[in-house]
Amino acid sequence: MAPESASAMAGRSRQYFQETEEDRITRSYADFSDFEADMPKLANRFQFSLKDNITSYLGRNNPFYQYVNPKTDYVWLLDNTAFQNRIGRWNAEFVAAYFVKNSGKDLSEVVAWVSEKIGLADDEEAKATIAKRLQPLLDSILPAHAVQIELQGMNVRLGPGGRDGISSDELAIPGTEYKDGEVITSKPINADATPFKITFAKPKGWAVLSDIDDTIKKTLTSSPIGILTTTFAEEPEPIKGMPELYKHIQQKLDNPPFWYLSASPYNLYPFLREFRETYYPSGTMILRDSSWMNLAGFLANLTQGTEAYKVDRLEKVERWFPKRKFIVIGDSTQSDPEAYGEAYRRHPKWIGAIYIRKVTGVAEMDESKKNDPERFEKAFKGVPRDIWYVFEDPQELYAKVDALPPID
Incomplete structure (x- = not known):
């Protein structure tokens, strides 16, 4: 581009x-x-x-x-x-x-x-x-x-x-x-x-685009203290069951290309890349192209404008791989449901499955609103019900992945 x-x-x-x-x-x-x-x-x-x-x-x-x-x-x-x-x-x-x-x-x-x-x-x-x-x-x-x-x-x-x-x-x-x-x-x-x-990917087949924060990595994006602790002090921790799920996807769908999308700035690339290499299949990491030089800007990256940013990045990947069929995976803490719903409405033949992790147990998160079934219904308006699924345990997705049809 x-x-x-x-x-x-x-x-x-x-x-x-x-x-x-x-x-x-x-x-x-x-x-x-x-x-x-x-x-x-x-x-x-x-x-x-x-x-x-x-x-x-x-x-x-x-x-x-x-x-x-x-x-x-x-x-x-x-x-x-x-x-x-x-x-x-x-x-x-x-x-x-x-x-x-x-x-x-x-x-x-x-x-x-x-x-x-x-x-x-x-x-x-x-x-x-x-x-x-x-x-x-x-x-x-x-x-x-x-x-x-x-x-x-x-x-x-x-x-x-x-x-x-x-x-x-x-x-x-x-x-x-x-x-x-x-x-x-x-x-x-x-x-x-x-x-x-550099990973080479042919024009057709399955592909995976995954959010990072609180989808595959514990970040606690609903809490400023949580973000600082998990990003700068603690060893990065994968979400329980997600590394095994991604390995299953990789094997079941014949080694599809992976993209990892985060609202974090490029300043965190080495930290996030090392985490991805430790727990998840290799793939392209998409981070915000705003090299914030202060912590307030860093927090704003993770908590403001995430829907527009993620839709924009999805559009970019779609231009490169319009004939691939994508599984998009996110969580309920940010705007993943809204972003993925909008991406499907723009490109219904491009997205084959949407999986949203329902995040619970975070003190600073308004679960009553973030996990409200009406929120998901609104976010996925116009998206067929068999395309999107909200899960709590990654084990729920194994059968769904196994049922995905082969792509010639």
């Missing part, structure tokens, strides 16, 4: 953060606004050069970009899924996020604040974990920079990045003889960046 103009990105950003009724229920019930107002006031993270500042508006067309310096900068290269265009050529979206190493000057202050809020102020080991996970939210982003990668024997440039320090390039992949489900690894050239995986 071609990079957006600055005005288009600004418009999309405003749309993403329009508060829906579900957002309002979540945020008001747990007093998110009051909690965010008490957060540390951080220094400006956008402390890049005047040249980078001005030219970053040009995006990939910026002729004044620089390559990253491996001594001072670091880059995250995101795993992706390759698709075939109309003439059979393989393409993929290559996403890179650029940062300045160890540039977050408020780290100790924020670590102390988080540690106190979650009750770990005297735990030095916990503070070290919190500092490691917070660092990417505090480091300065790096616009107007690019990175080279080795791609099947060729040197390819990614970027330069735009205003948010992120580049997105839809590029052709050399070669044609790739098998469905084949995975290759690409490496950076002269850059402090990790290798990344």
Whole structure:
């Protein structure tokens, strides 16, 4: 997909953060606004050069970009899924996020604040974990920079990045003889960046798009304290029974491609990728392209505009794989039912099943509204009843997955 103009990105950003009724229920019930107002006031993270500042508006067309310096900068290269265009050529979206190493000057202050809020102020080991996970939210982003990668024997440039320090390039992949489900690894050239995986997926067959937070990973998105604790202090915990379910889906549906969708910012990519690699099938991770440099913005990412954001990302995947049949999996804490219902109404032949995990037992969650049967009926208006299902125990889904028809 071609990079957006600055005005288009600004418009999309405003749309993403329009508060829906579900957002309002979540945020008001747990007093998110009051909690965010008490957060540390951080220094400006956008402390890049005047040249980078001005030219970053040009995006990939910026002729004044620089390559990253491996001594001072670091880059995250995101795993992706390759698709075939109309003439059979393989393409993929290559996403890179650029940062300045160890540039977050408020780290100790924020670590102390988080540690106190979650009750770990005297735990030095916990503070070290919190500092490691917070660092990417505090480091300065790096616009107007690019990175080279080795791609099947060729040197390819990614970027330069735009205003948010992120580049997105839809590029052709050399070669044609790739098998469905084949995975290759690409490496950076002269850059402090990790290798990344490219998974090849043919145009037809089953596919899975899954929410992350409180669907496959305990995040407690209904609670600001819960979000901080599960994200920065605790070892990430899978939802009971979900790793086994996803393995069953992978085996039963002949290794379908997986996408993992979260309203978290790209700053959390290494943390979430490691979690996914530990418990779930490999796949492309879709995160918000807003590199928030403070905790209040991080909480807003997870709790505002999630419906519009997720519908937008579903539309993007549909453009790449319009002939695939998707299983979409989410939960009741955020706007997954509304987003998936809207996606089905737009593309009824594209979505073959919708599974929503009913989340219970979270103190800061208004379960009477979030799990109200009328909410689900409204969210899935116009969606056939045999397409969507609300579950509490993942075991409920095994028979449903087994009953899905084969796709030629």
